[in-house]
Amino acid sequence: MAASELDFRKAKFVISAPDIEHLDQHLGDSQGIEIAFAGRSNAGKSSALNALTEQKGLARTSKTPGRTQLINVFEINEACRLVDLPGYGFAQVPLVMKKKWQQALGEYLQKRESLAGVVVLMDCRHPLKDLDMQMIEWAVHSELPVLALLTKADKLAQSARMKTVNQVRKKLADFGDSVQVEPFSSLKGLGKPKVLNILNTWYQERVEFVDEGAEDTE
Template sequence: MTQTRIDFRQTKFLISAPDIAHLDQHLPGDVGVEIAFAGRSNAGKSSALNALTEQKNLARTSKTPGRTQLINVFALDEHRRLVDLPGYGFAQVPLAMKQKWQHALGEYLQKRACLSGVVVLMDIRHPLKDLDMQMIEWAVASEIPVLALLTKADKLAQSAKMKTVNEVRKELAEFGDWVRVEPFSSLKGTGKPKVLAILDEWCHPEWLEQAEEPDGQA
């Protein structure tokens, strides 16, 4: 495990909810820090969360993409949470269900003030689809940092992997420091230390660091 201030192995499931209204009923308000994980339904979000937290069953994985239909919240500690958002862009679900997921996803991203960063997961073999770009563009426009995580990196040879990573970095260079691009493999652990370091950075915004000082003093 890489050295971070947060021990991600202590992550615990907190709640599942169909929308923000249900979240607000069970969480202590729109406070603290949340890091959202978003991506197409076959991007490997659940596998990535399990690998990063070193827990096999924290997030449920399925051989059938599109099973994540709820907003799933995991607690890092009393102030910090990871949020697994409904997968988007999977065609083989009823239109009404797809629209419901899209609404929940958009509502969360637009209205959640405590959102500190967004991890946009993409299969390294099929990066930067239209919905991925929309997610990245929205986050940057809202001044929310993005980690473009190229998953399933073990599926490519080293040369092909780095070629794709460099191409994606070039494509997203217009966003400057708002977007970082890293390869990742849940199976092999590729990129795990870098990803954990970024998540740890997002978990410690200056205002929260000050609030956690004794007597609230920096």
């Protein structure tokens, strides 16, 4: 499977799962390749997924942040999936529910063997909050590539947008090539081609890694 062959417009909903155990039962724990979308409840994850796949209703959006309570999986083809994780920094939800979501999020990130990369979405006007940094640091420590996606970029003028992008890149420079930073607008399509290229590359790199491993065991 060449990276250029992926058509994100073919993405379709597969399953909503409350935890990694349910994912393993339906999808297997190490089969396929997954790229996870993570971010604060108001970061615009669902809107970004809909924009990237050109499907307005693929991922459900809500006017009330924090409504994504489950791990939602979308299949591009039989091998490649996009995963919408529960938002963190939840707004106005009971503590018991908040802890349950956090546990599901943590287990997925720590134990899901098919995970090939993490897109950390942040409102470009309020980037790099504590939980965002924790997510990025965890992914890098786990040797996963990270795309720090600065959403709602259309809310800033071009000069202010590029200033923010450069500031975030500077703050994350210590992570080297492990973290890429890009502006994005679901509404205007800003940054979409570059994001799709990055995701394609991640899928292809994992495919090549798996193929090499299979050859080594022969």
